Amino acid sequence: MFAxxxxxxxxxxxxxxxxxxxxxxxxxxxTQHHDAITGTCLHDISVYYKKLVFDRTQKLMPxxxxxxxxxxxxxxxxxxxxxxxxxxxxxxDDCPVSSYDLSSGKGMIVxxxxxxxxxx
Amino acid sequence: xxxxYRSNQLLITMGEDFAFQHAQKYFERSDAFVDYFNTxxxxxxxxxxxxxxxxxxxxxxxxxxxxxxxxxxxxFPYGSDSMSNWVGFYSSRPLDKAYYRRGxxxxxxxx
Numbered sequence: 001m002f003a004x005x006x007x008x009x010x011x012x013x014x015x016x017x018x019x020x021x022x023x024x025x026x027x028x029x030x031t032q033h034h035d036a037i038t039g040t041c042l043h044d045i046s047v048y049y050k051k052l053v054f055d056r057t058q059k060l061m062p063x064x065x066x067x068x069x070x071x072x073x074x075x076x077x078x079x080x081x082x083x084x085x086x087x088x089x090x091x092x093d094d095c096p097v098s099s100y101d102l103s104s105g106k107g108m109i110v111x112x113x114x115x116x117x118x119x120x
Numbered sequence: 121x122x123x124x125y126r127s128n129q130l131l132i133t134m135g136e137d138f139a140f141q142h143a144q145k146y147f148e149r150s151d152a153f154v155d156y157f158n159t160x161x162x163x164x165x166x167x168x169x170x171x172x173x174x175x176x177x178x179x180x181x182x183x184x185x186x187x188x189x190x191x192x193x194x195x196f197p198y199g200s201d202s203m204s205n206w207v208g209f210y211s212s213r214p215l216d217k218a219y220y221r222r223g224x225x226x227x228x229x230x231x
Binding site (some may be wrong): 017020021024025027028031036037038039040046049050053056057060061063064067 | 209212213214216217219220223224226227229230231
């Protein structure tokens with residue numbers, strides 16, 4: 001029963017990730033409109049486009065984190081919680097180790113994801 | 121118009137911004153115009169109208185066996201006339217552009 005439950009949980013997780021990815025694809029597709037990415041649409045429409053991307057990002061991030069966690073777990077690493085840190089300035093100052101609680105022998109797992117939009 | 125085309129296939133694009141707000145009437149009139157033209161004007165001039173697609177147009181042009189030159193110029197930025205260059209949008213709402221770019225990156229990673 002436990003194995004079946006675990007498998008069904010995994011199936012749900014995969015389904016959620018696929019669904020979130022499909023919805024994100026839809027949102028990113030909308031932003032390709034010639035008045036969206038160009039920034040030439042009316043203000044209200046611009047707000048709508050950004051909200052669409054925001055909402056779909058909020059749905060995708062947890063699902064994506066779960067996938068990373070699952071991959072890390074398969075590799076033998078477990079983590080209670082994953083936290084996103086985005087290096088906006090592309091420097092080591094963006095996500096300083098000192099900002100995380102590493103007391104009492106706590107460890108840290110760093111998963112690096114390639115933000116390249118070429119799919120590579 | 122024929123001077124601008126190397127083959128016998130003349131591409132006439134339909135519509136523009138806001139042109140399809142009354143789509144029903146638009147297409148009823150287009151249909152009527154095409155029917156009238158093909159019945160009353162076409163036969164005596166050997167010119168016919170047909171609704172088409174880019175693929176159909178290109179296939180028809182290929183059959184005309186035209187020798188095509190190679191273009192090396194850059195199509196961008198778009199200059200709609202001698203005094204108008206569409207360059208503003210390359211930098212309009214830069215934060216929106218950055219945001220959509222990040223969304224695209226996340227999507228690529230997730231895929």
